[in-house]
Amino acid sequence: MTTSPNACRHCGIERRDHALAQRWKEPVGWHQWAPPTQEQIKARMLARRAERKPR
Incomplete structure (x- = not known):
């Protein structure tokens, strides 16, 4: 599982x-x-999209 797009810039933990x-x-x-x-937000969103299973 990838980091949430809005998680901490330093460690990736949710607010x-x-x-x-x-x-x-x-x-x-x-x-x-x-x-x-x-x-970071863009990279995290792209990583999440890449992890999705195709429909």
Whole structure:
């Protein structure tokens, strides 16, 4: 399963799961949720589309 398009830009965790605590991710270190860049959103959406099974 791929990362949600709107997950944290640093670690890919959903905002609701990131909300109450900071998370650790190399090389960023401890961080709070940060919105993904437009490039990350597009790449994540394309990856999700590629994973879909053909109808």
